[in-house]
Amino acid sequence: MKKALLLLILLISTVLSGCWSSKEIEDLSLNVGIAIDDGDQLAEEMRHIDQVSSSQEKGDLAVTFQYINTSATTPDSKGGGQKQFTNVSAIGNTNHQNIRVISLREENPIMFHHTKVIVVSGELLKKIGIREIMDFYLRDSEARLSCLVLVSKGPAKDTLQSKDPAVIPSFRLLGIVDNAYRSSRILNPMTLAKIQGESYSKSSYLLQNVYTEDGEVKFSGAGIMRGKTNKLIGYISEDDLTGITLITGDAKGGPIPAFEKQSGKPMVYEIETIKSKIIPHVKRGKISFDIKIDSEGILSENWKDSKEPSEKIASEAEELIKEEMEKTLARTLKKTQKHYKVDVVGFDNELRIKYPKTWNRVKDDWDATFAELPIKYSIKVKIINYGNTDARS
Amino acid sequence: MLMNNRNKITTVQATIFTSSYILASGILTLPRTVVAVVKTPDAWLSVLIGGCIAIVLGVIMVKLSQCYPGKTIYQYVNILIGNWAGKTYGILLVIYFVVLSAYEVRTLSDVTSYMILEGTPAWAISMPFIWIGYYLLQGWITSLARLFEIVFPISVAVFLLVILMSTKSFEMDNLRPFLGEGIQPVLKGLTKTVFAYIGFESMLFLVAYMEKPEKAVKSTIFGIGIPILFYVITMVAVIAALSIDGVVHRTWPTLDLIRSYEMKGLLFERFESFLLVIWSMQIFSTFCITYFVAFLGISQMFNIKTQKVLLGLLPFLFLISMTPRTIDEVFSLGDILGKSAIILFGFIPLPLLILAKWKGRVR
Numbered sequence: 126m127k128k129a130l131l132l133l134i135l136l137i138s139t140v141l142s143g144c145w146s147s148k149e150i151e152d153l154s155l156n157v158g159i160a161i162d163d164g165d166q167l168a169e170e171m172r173h174i175d176q177v178s179s180s181q182e183k184g185d186l187a188v189t190f191q192y193i194n195t196s197a198t199t200p201d202s203k204g205g206g207q208k209q210f211t212n213v214s215a216i217g218n219t220n221h222q223n224i225r226v227i228s229l230r231e232e233n234p235i236m237f238h239h240t241k242v243i244v245v246s247g248e249l250l251k252k253i254g255i256r257e258i259m260d261f262y263l264r265d266s267e268a269r270l271s272c273l274v275l276v277s278k279g280p281a282k283d284t285l286q287s288k289d290p291a292v293i294p295s296f297r298l299l300g301i302v303d304n305a306y307r308s309s310r311i312l313n314p315m316t317l318a319k320i321q322g323e324s325y326s327k328s329s330y331l332l333q334n335v336y337t338e339d340g341e342v343k344f345s346g347a348g349i350m351r352g353k354t355n356k357l358i359g360y361i362s363e364d365d366l367t368g369i370t371l372i373t374g375d376a377k378g379g380p381i382p383a384f385e386k387q388s389g390k391p392m393v394y395e396i397e398t399i400k401s402k403i404i405p406h407v408k409r410g411k412i413s414f415d416i417k418i419d420s421e422g423i424l425s426e427n428w429k430d431s432k433e434p435s436e437k438i439a440s441e442a443e444e445l446i447k448e449e450m451e452k453t454l455a456r457t458l459k460k461t462q463k464h465y466k467v468d469v470v471g472f473d474n475e476l477r478i479k480y481p482k483t484w485n486r487v488k489d490d491w492d493a494t495f496a497e498l499p500i501k502y503s504i505k506v507k508i509i510n511y512g513n514t515d516a517r518s
Numbered sequence: 519m520l521m522n523n524r525n526k527i528t529t530v531q532a533t534i535f536t537s538s539y540i541l542a543s544g545i546l547t548l549p550r551t552v553v554a555v556v557k558t559p560d561a562w563l564s565v566l567i568g569g570c571i572a573i574v575l576g577v578i579m580v581k582l583s584q585c586y587p588g589k590t591i592y593q594y595v596n597i598l599i600g601n602w603a604g605k606t607y608g609i610l611l612v613i614y615f616v617v618l619s620a621y622e623v624r625t626l627s628d629v630t631s632y633m634i635l636e637g638t639p640a641w642a643i644s645m646p647f648i649w650i651g652y653y654l655l656q657g658w659i660t661s662l663a664r665l666f667e668i669v670f671p672i673s674v675a676v677f678l679l680v681i682l683m684s685t686k687s688f689e690m691d692n693l694r695p696f697l698g699e700g701i702q703p704v705l706k707g708l709t710k711t712v713f714a715y716i717g718f719e720s721m722l723f724l725v726a727y728m729e730k731p732e733k734a735v736k737s738t739i740f741g742i743g744i745p746i747l748f749y750v751i752t753m754v755a756v757i758a759a760l761s762i763d764g765v766v767h768r769t770w771p772t773l774d775l776i777r778s779y780e781m782k783g784l785l786f787e788r789f790e791s792f793l794l795v796i797w798s799m800q801i802f803s804t805f806c807i808t809y810f811v812a813f814l815g816i817s818q819m820f821n822i823k824t825q826k827v828l829l830g831l832l833p834f835l836f837l838i839s840m841t842p843r844t845i846d847e848v849f850s851l852g853d854i855l856g857k858s859a860i861i862l863f864g865f866i867p868l869p870l871l872i873l874a875k876w877k878g879r880v881r
Binding site for chain 2: 145146266269270271316317318319321322323325326471474477478479481
């Protein structure tokens with residue numbers, strides 16, 4: 126009798142047990158991307174639905190949520206079929222309010238465990254600091270800290286569009302970041318985890334910018350964030366971004382073009398390895414920096430028809446490439462140091478590490494101090510291979 | 519009855535016992551609490567030095583316990599400093615262990631309800647936890663030790679795996695400069711880091727149950743050494759990934775370290791649930807030990823039957839764990855516990871040891 130009772134209890138507990146507050150995965154909207162725009166600017170466009178739904182006419186944030194359309198059929202190669210994703214937008218004062226507005230409009234609650242990317246409009250970042258905008262996602266336990274943060278010069282919600290229904294725009298953005306080994310114009314990914322630290326440190330930094338047109342996207346330069354205010358103050362172009370990645374040593378595998386002086390014919394150098402060093406100097410209270418770049422690579426394209434031996438071609442090309450890099454560096458530094466007067470490369474880091482005492486003296490107004498500092502650079506380029514042509518006979 | 523050979527534990531078990539006791543709720547918040555005081559990337563050094571201090575304190579307690587073979591602190595403190603003072607110290611210990619035990623339950627239910635079981639009421643998480651602990655303690659110290667023997671290697675393996683996988687977000691610059699502002703901030707951090715090794719007091723009780731009590735020093739050194747290694751690795755990885763500016767603003771920085779990366783192409787992409795699992799097991803270990811030690815105190819000091827004490831403590835554990843209302847109150851309870859631990863196990867054992875040695879010589 127006792128045994129039977131025990132067995133019964135065990136049986137019942139296996140049947141009745143389960144997760145306390147479980148939700149079926151089919152009944153959840155899996156969010157994969159978020160775009161945050163300036164609510165004032167998009168108010169006109171989005172009026173139709175949000176005006177009826179709330180008493181406020183406009184809000185600070187217009188947030189677009191992209192989630193996976195689980196019921197969609199797989200589109201065929203001709204572009205037929207349903208879109209794999211759905212975008213929903215809402216206008217409101219805060220992120221959390223906006224998410225709850227979605228609950229008034231969609232049948233399934235949104236969850237953020239799989240959010241891969243957050244795109245913030247540059248215009249919005251000029252008005253509101255990134256700490257405020259990201260606060261909700263940093264506080265919430267759903268969004269992971271590995272989530273990527275990007276800036277968009279145009280409306281951020283357009284970056285979550287695509288013409289091809291088979292493409293999920295959030296995943297496309299994420300995939301492009303992984304191409305960093307093919308291009309010198311992609312920054313190290315800025316994740317929510319790093320945003321937390323950056324937004325509390327006083328140093329300035331860059332956020333990768335996404336350009337968008339008609340459902341197509343392109344990584345194009347970067348937005349400059351001033352460390353003191355955490356607001357965006359401007360952009361640097363793709364070419365200038367190469368200058369930055371050269372200095373930081375993150376330019377892994379980007380092609381650097383140079384042009385032959387007489388004929389104007391191009392030759393391209395592909396970076397194989399790059400070692401960059403920023404060396405701070407403090408002499409009698411005066412700070413200066415040396416940049417040393419040491420790179421080896423391949424001559425990957427050469428339009429000039431040359432009968433000369435490979436050593437000669439190499440030394441000529443090396444010289445040209447070096448000049449080209451110097452030009453890029455000069456242009457980049459002029460832009461960031463003289464024009465925007467911010468240190469986005471990380472000179473402050475080197476000073477902090479090598480000369481902590483000097484750093485403590487200047488750290489409160491570093492960007493202004495930095496703008497006046499002399500920076501010298503020396504570049505070494507070595508061609509170690511020519512691909513499958515021009516080999517030594 | 520309690521002293522037969524079946525109830526003895528081996529040296530290895532004692533080592534794992536101590537390690538399991540030390541590693542608990544602290545590891546998820548340690549980087550924040552230490553960096554908040556130290557404010558330089560050298561915080562890990564402070565953790566290392568704090569560990570060495572803990573070892574010294576641990577060895578003092580071993581020496582003290584070795585003066586009275588086969589007796590726990592509750593039993594020999596009476597002989598040492600007289601009945602009244604001894605009882606007072608014993609009762610303070612019991613109160614401390616009961617509250618610490620409840621505190622572990624509370625952190626567990628807080629973190630799990632926030633991170634994994636959103637919507638599940640706190641009592642539904644902590645009650646089964648407490649009951650299972652009760653069930654385990656039916657098997658006395660040996661079943662505790664055997665459980666830890668199984669759980670601990672798993673914890674070590676999983677922990678090292680998830681921390682080492684974070685190397686992708688490892689940035690050396692966040693750890694430099696080394697001692698840029700001198701040793702001063704590191705020493706300031708010691709006030710926090712010694713707390714992290716609460717649990718080194720296990721030797722006040724364990725020596726009595728060891729098969730070879732003469733090896734207790736060795737098992738203390740290893741028992742505290744393993745947590746030191748854990749803590750230093752955690753500190754280095756967390757600071758390198760999140761930077762000191764980021765660490766101080768995260769509530770659970772260690773968990774955030776695991777949340778800051780995804781492994782593509784592996785069977786699993788994200789590993790925070792793994793960390794939470796081993797962390798829950800470690801909290802369970804610490805909970806059981808403190809529960810056990812509290813019960814041991816009451817039953818040895820007042821000669822009450824095992825079962826009654828074990829059952830009688832259950833409601834207290836639950837109620838105390840439910841007392842703090844906000845997360846701030848939980849953390850300040852942790853602070854109070856840390857401070858009382860320093861008084862109870864930092865300052866008192868050394869005079870006791872000197873007294874014991876002196877008495878021994880007189881005799």
